Amino acid sequence: MDKVFAAVGHRTIDALLVSIGGNDLQFSTLVEKTILLRHAETNAKTAEILNHGLGDLPGNLGLVAERLKAPNQAPISAVFISEYPDIVRDETRDLCDHSVKLTDPLRQISEAESRWALNDVIIPLNAVIRERATSFGWHYVGRILSEFGGDSDSGIAHGFCADDKRWVNTFRDSRRIQGDTRGTVHPNREGHLWYARRLVEELKPRL
Numbered sequence: 001m002d003k004v005f006a007a008v009g010h011r012t013i014d015a016l017l018v019s020i021g022g023n024d025l026q027f028s029t030l031v032e033k034t035i036l037l038r039h040a041e042t043n044a045k046t047a048e049i050l051n052h053g054l055g056d057l058p059g060n061l062g063l064v065a066e067r068l069k070a071p072n073q074a075p076i077s078a079v080f081i082s083e084y085p086d087i088v089r090d091e092t093r094d095l096c097d098h099s100v101k102l103t104d105p106l107r108q109i110s111e112a113e114s115r116w117a118l119n120d121v122i123i124p125l126n127a128v129i130r131e132r133a134t135s136f137g138w139h140y141v142g143r144i145l146s147e148f149g150g151d152s153d154s155g156i157a158h159g160f161c162a163d164d165k166r167w168v169n170t171f172r173d174s175r176r177i178q179g180d181t182r183g184t185v186h187p188n189r190e191g192h193l194w195y196a197r198r199l200v201e202e203l204k205p206r207l
């Protein structure tokens with residue numbers, strides 16, 4: 001944020017786009033747990049990491065809000081924060097269940113772990129973000145979880161196991177595209193295009 005404010009000086013920021021919260025829950029560690037453990041969804045250490053992250057998130061978002069309103073810096077007209085996608089359904093909307101290529105580590109993720117990831121991680125994460133965004137007067141950019149999860153007119157989901165319909169990178173995708181594994185379970189090009197569409201739809205009426 002220091003770099004943002006240094007770049008704009010005292011000009012007004014018409015719209016600040018924010019995507020934040022997943023790392024507060026140690027999301028990459030939770031993904032690793034679903035791969036390495038037989039039942040991450042019932043593992044006590046995994047639950048401790050998740051609960052600690054969800055507990056800290058409201059306060060962490062509050063610190064961001066305070067920083068954005070600090071005096072003697074560029075004013076911000078509007079803040080837009082985007083929700084997190086449903087990444088654990090195949091193209092028919094079934095939960096991912098050992099259903100990617102044998103050579104991809106994401107194959108270790110079971111249906112039970114996918115259900116836990118959606119219901120205990122992603123949905124609660126979005127709920128905290130929405131609640132805090134509303135309290136700060138930020139604009140919450142939705143229809144991302146639902147579109148990735150196939151809850152739309154198309155009825156097609158786009159999780160990491162959705163074969164050629166996926167909007168989420170597997171390990172193999174990440175290695176092929178960027179030469180490392182850091183893009184795993186992040187949106188791919190098609191996923192980012194949906195983010196872009198939703199952001200434009202939210203921005204247009206307010207700019």
